[in-house]
Amino acid sequence: MSLPLPVFVDERFLKHRLRSTSTAGIASAVLALLLFMYRYYHDHVFRADLLAVGLLFVVMKYSLLFWYRRTD
Numbered sequence: 001m002s003l004p005l006p007v008f009v010d011e012r013f014l015k016h017r018l019r020s021t022s023t024a025g026i027a028s029a030v031l032a033l034l035l036f037m038y039r040y041y042h043d044h045v046f047r048a049d050l051l052a053v054g055l056l057f058v059v060m061k062y063s064l065l066f067w068y069r070r071t072d
Contacts, residue, residue, distance in 0.1 A: 029057030 033054035039045045 025057065026061075029054050031062075032057075 032050050036050035036054060038049055039047050039050070
């Protein structure tokens with residue numbers, strides 16, 4: 001059973017929400033990778049947590065891309 005959505009939630013709203021969430025995720029992953037590279041090359045400190053966040057995004061993005069392409 002699904003709850004009814006408010007009247008202002010239409011197809012355009014859902015599409016804008018999808019695009020903004022995707023853009024925010026990409027920007028966050030790029031920032032994590034850039035911060036990792038800065039700390040590694042400038043400060044000579046290997047930060048595994050920043051690398052893990054960036055690589056997790058890349059792996060998830062391509063896994064979902066191939067999954068949606070295969071099942072759609």
